[in-house]
Amino acid sequence: VPASDATGSSPSGEKITYVVVGGGTAGLAVAARLSENVDNLVIVIEAGADGFDNANIKNLTGPSIQALPGSSVDYNYHSMPLKFAANQVVNMTRGKVLGGSSAVNGALFTHPSKTDLDTWESDFGATGWNWNSLSAAIDSAENFTPTARLASTTSFHGSNGPIFVTQRTPTGDVWTKGVIPAVVASGGKESNDQSGGDPTGIWYSPKAMFPNSTRSYSANSYYLPNAGRANLQVHVNSTVSRIVWAQDKSKNGQMVATGVEYLDASGQNTTVSGDRVILSAGAFGTPQVLELSGVGNPDILNPLGISTVVNLPAVGENLSEQPTSRYIAALAPNISNAGVQLTLNFESARTLLNSTEWDKAHELIQTAPPGLSDTAHKALIRMFEGDAPLIEFMGFPNPANLVFLPILLHPMSRGSSHIVSTDAKQAPQFDLALLESPFDLYILAKATERARRFATQDTVKPFVAAELAPGLNITTQEQFEQFVKNSVGLSYHPLGTAAFGSVVDKDLRVNGTANVFVVDASIIPLQPAAHPSALIYGIGEQAAKVLKASPLSQDADTANTNNPPPSAGRHSHSRNFALFLGTFVFGIVSTIIW
Ligand SMILES: Cc1cc2nc3c(=O)[nH]c(=O)nc-3n(C[C@H](O)[C@H](O)[C@H](O)COP(=O)(O)OP(=O)(O)OC[C@H]3O[C@@H](n4cnc5c(N)ncnc54)[C@H](O)[C@@H]3O)c2cc1C
Numbered sequence: 001v002p003a004s005d006a007t008g009s010s011p012s013g014e015k016i017t018y019v020v021v022g023g024g025t026a027g028l029a030v031a032a033r034l035s036e037n038v039d040n041l042v043i044v045i046e047a048g049a050d051g052f053d054n055a056n057i058k059n060l061t062g063p064s065i066q067a068l069p070g071s072s073v074d075y076n077y078h079s080m081p082l083k084f085a086a087n088q089v090v091n092m093t094r095g096k097v098l099g100g101s102s103a104v105n106g107a108l109f110t111h112p113s114k115t116d117l118d119t120w121e122s123d124f125g126a127t128g129w130n131w132n133s134l135s136a137a138i139d140s141a142e143n144f145t146p147t148a149r150l151a152s153t154t155s156f157h158g159s160n161g162p163i164f165v166t167q168r169t170p171t172g173d174v175w176t177k178g179v180i181p182a183v184v185a186s187g188g189k190e191s192n193d194q195s196g197g198d199p200t201g202i203w204y205s206p207k208a209m210f211p212n213s214t215r216s217y218s219a220n221s222y223y224l225p226n227a228g229r230a231n232l233q234v235h236v237n238s239t240v241s242r243i244v245w246a247q248d249k250s251k252n253g254q255m256v257a258t259g260v261e262y263l264d265a266s267g268q269n270t271t272v273s274g275d276r277v278i279l280s281a282g283a284f285g286t287p288q289v290l291e292l293s294g295v296g297n298p299d300i301l302n303p304l305g306i307s308t309v310v311n312l313p314a315v316g317e318n319l320s321e322q323p324t325s326r327y328i329a330a331l332a333p334n335i336s337n338a339g340v341q342l343t344l345n346f347e348s349a350r351t352l353l354n355s356t357e358w359d360k361a362h363e364l365i366q367t368a369p370p371g372l373s374d375t376a377h378k379a380l381i382r383m384f385e386g387d388a389p390l391i392e393f394m395g396f397p398n399p400a401n402l403v404f405l406p407i408l409l410h411p412m413s414r415g416s417s418h419i420v421s422t423d424a425k426q427a428p429q430f431d432l433a434l435l436e437s438p439f440d441l442y443i444l445a446k447a448t449e450r451a452r453r454f455a456t457q458d459t460v461k462p463f464v465a466a467e468l469a470p471g472l473n474i475t476t477q478e479q480f481e482q483f484v485k486n487s488v489g490l491s492y493h494p495l496g497t498a499a500f501g502s503v504v505d506k507d508l509r510v511n512g513t514a515n516v517f518v519v520d521a522s523i524i525p526l527q528p529a530a531h532p533s534a535l536i537y538g539i540g541e542q543a544a545k546v547l548k549a550s551p552l553s554q555d556a557d558t559a560n561t562n563n564p565p566p567s568a569g570r571h572s573h574s575r576n577f578a579l580f581l582g583t584f585v586f587g588i589v590s591t592i593i594w
Pocket of ligand 1: 026047
């Protein structure tokens with residue numbers, strides 16, 4: 001990789017402290033917090049547009065959310081054929097817009113379990129990253145308002161953070177008189193609030209939304225309120241193509257980044273220099289930028305003509321996604337709508353399985369699929385034996401049907417995301433390896449069967465007419481497994497591709513580098529029992545604290561580098577977001593059905 005020809009790009013000629021690659025969920029959170037310190041000049045470079053004029057991002061109605069995948073704010077990625085799931089090719093929506101995937105997601109805001117987060121420190125060497133620190137960090141992101149009709153434990157939530165969070169009041173009787181009593185009658189339990197470290201039980205999920213039910217996400221809640229800061233600049237429509245390295249390594253032999261190179265909207269290459277580079281490009285974008293920069297597995301980089309500057313084969317590996325199954329029943333003719341409020345029901349293997357089935361699952365979990373590290377394998381076995389939540393049943397409000405999506409929370413299967421081109425705009429290749437582990441398949445099949453048990457309890461019978469999927473002809477474990485293989489879906493929760501313990505250290509620094517950090521879903525070593533965006537905001541919050549506390553001078557002693565001085569001049573494609581403050585109107589209240 002050639003030496004830096006970075007020109008520097010502070011609008012006022014000042015030295016840039018942080019270059020943040022990706023203005024997504026975590027990227028804007030960490031940038032907003034770092035720029036609270038006026039001594040930090042923070043530049044965010046985002047591949048997508050600003051998206052503030054997109055009504056489908058603002059609205060959280062079913063039709064709006066469904067209009068986002070496949071539109072201009074989606075990368076429109078596709079998986080490789082799923083070898084263990086009927087060779088399906090699945091769409092993998094990722095937000096390509098300021099706010100990243102927080103702009104296009106379902107906005108469920110769930111706190112992970114204590115068990116999940118404590119493994120980061122106890123098993124993966126992430127000292128300081130545990131339930132106590134991360135739940136406090138999530139609270140710093142959250143501004144929670146409980147609704148009068150729903151029981152919530154406000155001490156489990158933050159009340160001063162930028163992301164507005166609230167619940168919708170349930171309507172109708174399908175959930176209150178039908179599903180919740182059915183879950184309890186079949187061995188589950190009701191929860192008052194899943195956010196205190198034990199999500200077990202069924203509860204109405206909060207969403208990241210303003211009191212008028214429009215989306216609260218990183219672009220309008222972390223960035224816009226701070227857009228007037230002179231030391232926070234955001235460049236949109238700019239795709240980072242690589243990290244630029246100094247000719248000399250640090251005194252400790254680490255690679256030193258001097259900045260990044262990016263393609264602006266006209267396709268022109270530009271460089272920007274800074275003291276530290278933060279990769280927040282998401283679980284697919286972050287390993288992509290690392291590999292394009294020569295950090296990764298030489299067997300992947302060499303054939304593309306990229307010289308390896310840090311031999312780090314774990315980059316892009318350990319890709320984990322939560323597979324889903326489905327249970328659908330038609331509503332009875334006199335029931336016109338299953339309501340507007342999502343329920344989530346978290347269960348452990350003890351509730352899901354009888355003792356014979358538990359023994360079978362316990363036997364299956366002993367065999368690690370390819371790509372699962374020993375550390376992760378041991379942690380997963382311990383969590384299974386310790387009755388950690390293993391399945392979530394997402395109860396979907398729907399005008400015509402009663403829908404449960406069983407989600408496998410702690411899959412064993414591990415895939416990968418690797419570049420196949422030196423062109424930063426070409427999609428990497430995604431091997432999701434969904435259901436490669438027989439344990440994953442076994443549990444998801446059992447969960448589908450259990451969803452049928454909820455729907456056939458006496459309390460639910462008055463609300464449903466007939467089972468539509470999997471269909472009453474599916475009765476044996478083999479048939480349930482085939483159904484799961486044929487119909488498996490994604491949770492859109494990919495993570496783990498630059499994880500603690502293998503790619504980053506406890507300070508989020510990429511191994512072998514002096515001043516490149518990762519702050520996004522890539523660092524999460526194991527799937528949490530949660531929808532991850534709350535945790536990812538928490539990662540942004542905690543990362544800012546860690547970075548603020550570590551002086552630049554400690555970046556592996558970089559005094560020996562050829563970091564060129566930055567020169568003045570603003571990029572032609574940067575946007576003056578202050579303009580948007582005057583014109584941006586927080587969404588419109590509209591019919592909510594999702
Ligand atoms: C359809 C969908 C529904 C979901 N529903 C929920 C939900 O209801 N609740 C929940 O908690 N989670 C949900 N998720 C998951 C959650 O939204 C994501 O896990 C989370 O937003 C990821 O955050 P991140 O910061 O890691 O990445 P992102 O938010 O995706 O940010 C990455 C950013 O980097 C940019 N980028 C990438 N490469 C480059 C580059 N080379 N140069 C410059 N910029 C680059 C991208 O454009 C993007 O803006 C959902 C996700 C999807 C896609």
